Amino acid sequence: MEKVFELESNAEILIDLRKDLRDLLRQAGWDGKSMDKIVLSVDEALTNVIRHAYAGVRGPIRMTFRDSEEKTEITIEDHGKKFDPTLVPEPKLPREEPGGLGVHLIRTIMDELIYDKNFLEGNRLRMIKRKPRK
Amino acid sequence: MKIQMTNQGDVSVVELEGELDFHSSPELRSRLGELASKQAPKILIDLKKVGYMDSSGIATFVEAFQKTKRYHGRLILADLTPAVRGIFEIAKLESIFEIATDQDEAMNRFAGKN
Numbered sequence: 001m002e003k004v005f006e007l008e009s010n011a012e013i014l015i016d017l018r019k020d021l022r023d024l025l026r027q028a029g030w031d032g033k034s035m036d037k038i039v040l041s042v043d044e045a046l047t048n049v050i051r052h053a054y055a056g057v058r059g060p061i062r063m064t065f066r067d068s069e070e071k072t073e074i075t076i077e078d079h080g081k082k083f084d085p086t087l088v089p090e091p092k093l094p095r096e097e098p099g100g101l102g103v104h105l106i107r108t109i110m111d112e113l114i115y116d117k118n119f120l121e122g123n124r125l126r127m128i129k130r131k132p133r134k
Numbered sequence: 135m136k137i138q139m140t141n142q143g144d145v146s147v148v149e150l151e152g153e154l155d156f157h158s159s160p161e162l163r164s165r166l167g168e169l170a171s172k173q174a175p176k177i178l179i180d181l182k183k184v185g186y187m188d189s190s191g192i193a194t195f196v197e198a199f200q201k202t203k204r205y206h207g208r209l210i211l212a213d214l215t216p217a218v219r220g221i222f223e224i225a226k227l228e229s230i231f232e233i234a235t236d237q238d239e240a241m242n243r244f245a246g247k248n
Contacts, residue, residue, distance in 0.1 A: 011155070018186065047156040047189075051156070094226040101192055105189055
């Protein structure tokens, strides 16, 4: 199963996108708890694009959802300023100052977080969650 | 996100409904900031109807907590839904915040009953 979303970097899109993503994850066979966590990871990654890559300016985002028997993979591409979340240092927890938790949440939830350095037009981030063996 | 604010005695009760994310958190941040600037002594945030929260929501609560702590106020979060509790667990924030099962327990704590 594959679905491509053409989006605009605007925080207002997040609520509807989460709804669409929950539907896709349900179809992919994820349970409620895992679904909530994957949705959170994607939300955090998109928020980083809106905040850091585009810094509040509107710009295109392409999100590709791919699902197979072994894994669910979500790829997010933008044409904004370079922002590599894999270089963000791990925060010291519990963190008593606001901010700095988004990437930590993604790393904790997803099995792989891959930033494509060869994607020259902006940023391409792949997030992979492997399915439990049956 | 719906934000309803009432007073029960000296407790400022903030009831939230909806999804707390990068889009909705600035309004909540501003409303909690108003309470902190008035040095509200006791703030109860009811999360019973919050089905989703991201790190922007957490940052909002951490900021409100730090502000109330500065003037020796007290902030209690009540009735966390499983999705919200999950994010507190991942961020290991349960040790930072005072968390009550529901509004009644939070009110009893403010009143010094437990």
